[in-house]
Amino acid sequence: MVVEPGFDLADLTFWKKPLDERNAALARLRAMERPVYFAEPKVPMLRSGKGFYAIVRHADVVEISRNPKVFSSEPAVTSPPPPGWVKNVFGESIVNMDDPRHARLRRIVSRAFSPKMLADLNDDIQRACERIVDDVIAEGPRDFVAQVAARLPITVICDMMGIPQELREKVHRHVDISTAYTGVRSSVGRTLRMAASNVHALFELQRMVIKLGRERVENPRKDLVSALVNANVDGEKLTDKELGSFFAMLLVAGNETARNTMAHGIRLLTVNPEQRELLLSDFDAHIGGTIEEMVRYVSPIIQFRRNVTQEYELRGVTLKPGDQVALMYGSANRDEEVFTDPDRFDITRTPNPHVGFGGPGPHFCLGANLARQEIKIMFKELFTRLPDIRSVGEPELLLSNFDNSVRSQAFTFGEG
Numbered sequence: 001m002v003v004e005p006g007f008d009l010a011d012l013t014f015w016k017k018p019l020d021e022r023n024a025a026l027a028r029l030r031a032m033e034r035p036v037y038f039a040e041p042k043v044p045m046l047r048s049g050k051g052f053y054a055i056v057r058h059a060d061v062v063e064i065s066r067n068p069k070v071f072s073s074e075p076a077v078t079s080p081p082p083p084g085w086v087k088n089v090f091g092e093s094i095v096n097m098d099d100p101r102h103a104r105l106r107r108i109v110s111r112a113f114s115p116k117m118l119a120d121l122n123d124d125i126q127r128a129c130e131r132i133v134d135d136v137i138a139e140g141p142r143d144f145v146a147q148v149a150a151r152l153p154i155t156v157i158c159d160m161m162g163i164p165q166e167l168r169e170k171v172h173r174h175v176d177i178s179t180a181y182t183g184v185r186s187s188v189g190r191t192l193r194m195a196a197s198n199v200h201a202l203f204e205l206q207r208m209v210i211k212l213g214r215e216r217v218e219n220p221r222k223d224l225v226s227a228l229v230n231a232n233v234d235g236e237k238l239t240d241k242e243l244g245s246f247f248a249m250l251l252v253a254g255n256e257t258a259r260n261t262m263a264h265g266i267r268l269l270t271v272n273p274e275q276r277e278l279l280l281s282d283f284d285a286h287i288g289g290t291i292e293e294m295v296r297y298v299s300p301i302i303q304f305r306r307n308v309t310q311e312y313e314l315r316g317v318t319l320k321p322g323d324q325v326a327l328m329y330g331s332a333n334r335d336e337e338v339f340t341d342p343d344r345f346d347i348t349r350t351p352n353p354h355v356g357f358g359g360p361g362p363h364f365c366l367g368a369n370l371a372r373q374e375i376k377i378m379f380k381e382l383f384t385r386l387p388d389i390r391s392v393g394e395p396e397l398l399l400s401n402f403d404n405s406v407r408s409q410a411f412t413f414g415e416g
């Protein structure tokens with residue numbers, strides 16, 4: 001559907017437009033009285049084509065996120081949803097579930113993100129960041145994504161899960177294939193080809209982590225896989241299939257998001273030199289605000305969907321069971337009703353109630369504190385050892401209506 005004055009969020013060409021143009025279009029949508037419906041093309045065999053109401057205002061994203069009974073995450077928060085057989089074979093992802101199934105799984109996997117687990121991970125993250133900067137210095141600066149941003153999150157997730165070193169190469173390969181699949185739907189042929197490789201990659205990952213889980217039942221260690229497959233005091237543990245799908249979910253949810261925040265982040269600190277100077281004048285005082293502002297400004301997840309279960313009035317629109325709404329986080333994070341001068345990157349913005357980690361509600365990002373910890377340690381290591389580090393030129397972006405992905409970003413750490 002083409003909205004006056006002429007754009008269509010359901011058309012991928014919209015997401016190719018320069019950021020300023022997209023932001024201006026979303027601002028026009030926010031100014032409209034009612035949420036606008038966008039029809040989607042039917043893609044044979046992919047079960048999409050339902051169309052969606054674009055939820056572009058901050059207050060509406062918050063209202064919907066808080067009301068999971070009406071706005072369900074089932075069958076999926078992405079479009080198109082994974083086919084039924086994928087769910088049967090691989091098990092379901094927590095992000096695509098409603099309570100009580102969601103609450104039970106979230107209770108178990110929350111062990112991964114307890115303050116104690118995160119504190120225990122601190123040294124691992126520090127060591128990973130040191131190795132990354134050692135390598136950057138040895139190799140010289142080429143691509144910030146490949147050399148820095150893409151390396152850290154996956155290493156941290158493998159450390160967390162206790163994945164042995166000899167299996168990590170395999171994990172990296174499979175993640176590359178899986179992440180290439182998310183987001184873009186260019187042609188049916190290409191999508192189906194990518195889907196086939198993706199399924200194969202998921203199979204391999206699942207087999208690997210289930211095998212590891214069985215070993216940890218026999219010989220528990222101090223890692224997360226052991227904690228997830230062995231019953232804790234409440235007698236709850238993950239089944240084989242749940243462990244496999246949780247690992248796959250971590251690799252997708254925790255990888256691209258943190259990576260893209262860092263990749264966009266180095267550029268934001270380069271093109272806003274006064275903000276960079278402020279950060280470096282007292283890193284520890286300003287890094288918290290810097291990370292929140294990066295997540296707001298970048299909005300690494302562009303949108304997640306919800307599925308309407310019962311009639312609901314939203315600003316003059318009567319939503320019906322079966323309708324879909326798209327929570328447009330990037331737009332909500334630039335809502336002028338909530339953020340003064342929203343296009344300005346301001347690390348002192350207080351308060352900063354962005355919805356980059358999701359709206360308030362049962363699905364709020366489980367990994368938010370882990371992401372904050374990773375980004376903080378990585379930038380501290382970078383700015384301490386390479387104080388002149390800067391991005392160079394424009395990033396190469398991946399076309400996606402789902403995540404705000406940077407494929408590559410040139411950088412330098414020489415003076416000048």
Ligand code: HEM
Pocket residue numbers: 073077094095096106157249250253254255257258261295299300301304355356357358359362363364365366367368370371
């Ligand atoms: C800057 C980095 C990150 C951003 C912007 C981000 C964003 C999000 C968003 C928007 C959601 C909400 C989904 C919904 O409401 O349907 C979410 C959920 C989730 N995230 Fe993150 N995420 C980040 C990092 C991470 C990391 C590092 C991990 C783990 C390693 C992680 C794990 C999860 C999980 C498990 C959920 C599902 C929670 C549930 O459904 O109960 N995320 N994330």
